[in-house]
Amino acid sequence: MNEVVEKIKKIIIENSESGLSAEDINEETTITDIGLDSIGFIKVIVQIEEEFNISVDDNYLTMNSVPTVRSFIDIVCNNKVDFS
Incomplete structure (x- = not known):
């Protein structure tokens, strides 16, 4: 699951103009904050x-409908992705 979180953070950072790093983002970080x-x-x-x-x-x-980073994680997890 940690790999999923890191991939999602990377995708978010690539599409954000906030200048945040992966260390600045946690599961409760909002889309607005990003x-x-x-x-x-x-x-x-x-x-x-x-x-x-x-x-x-x-x-x-x-x-x-996707207010936080956790929401993106839930979308992936709810699609029953094989994380192995």
Whole structure:
């Protein structure tokens, strides 16, 4: 699971203009704190789909539905990804 968290952090950092590092982000960090705008948010969703070979439900395609880093982790975990 730790590998999943680190991959998600990396994806978020790549799409954020906040200048945060992985050490600055934890599971409770909000999308607002990260500095994601709507385009960056969609880029994160697309990269998560590609990285984990999942399809994110349309219910999660708004920033209000994914308020924290934990929310991104839950999306991946709820898609029953094989983490091995």
